[in-house]
Amino acid sequence: MDVAYVFRKGVKDSIALRYSLRSLRNIPHDLVYVVGDKPGWIRNIIHIPAKDSHNPKSYKSRALNTWSKIRAACESNISDDFILFNDDYFILEKINNIPYYYRGKISSFKNPNGYQQMVLRSVKGFRDPLHFGTHTPIVYNKSKFMDLSDIYKIYLGLDHKILYCNHYNVSPIEKMKDCKIRNVSKFKPKGTFLSTVNKIESSPIFEKEMGEVFPDKSKYEL
16 A cells, blocks of 8 residues: 655754654555655655645645645555555554544534634534544545545535545544644653654754654665
8 A cells, every 4th residue: 555645845854754754664555655845855755746725824725735635646646545644644653554543523522723613614414423633644545535525615625534534434443542742842752653743843852752763764765
């Protein structure tokens, strides 16, 4: 199964992508596609150039940019089923497959911020939908994804994970506490999955801690 990264250049020469690629050694995979920007240090990947057509300052705009890039991956020669990554997703332990992770029922998430409003738009019409908005890799079928983006009004800025998983009633599913760390002082790589934010990635502690977990270059680095 191939891997696809939806990618926009990040901090410190895209250091998060470097360690995310190193973490791929912990899961069986075939080719790696990078959709979007291409760092100068990367190699042995298939690059699909793609620019963000929307200013990524809002949840809606970022969602639209992501939909566009995933569609570009689906229109390529990528495997029919593929694993979608963000550059700030890391697999810290060896695993053989990735179930569909969820955080609970969406009805239990009452926070009326911009993200939650996008989540609610994404599940309008579903009965008792689940919140699949975890910061972990996810397996997509490219034909199903393309059908999904033709069925729904994605111009509203819908969340692709939550919509895909509820629409197709995916399985197997597994409940988890989201692995996103946002506080530099609390950053410590542990567990199976890890996700970070730019503030952490630009901190010296990130390279120190991740360098201890993944000290060796991957085949995707010059």
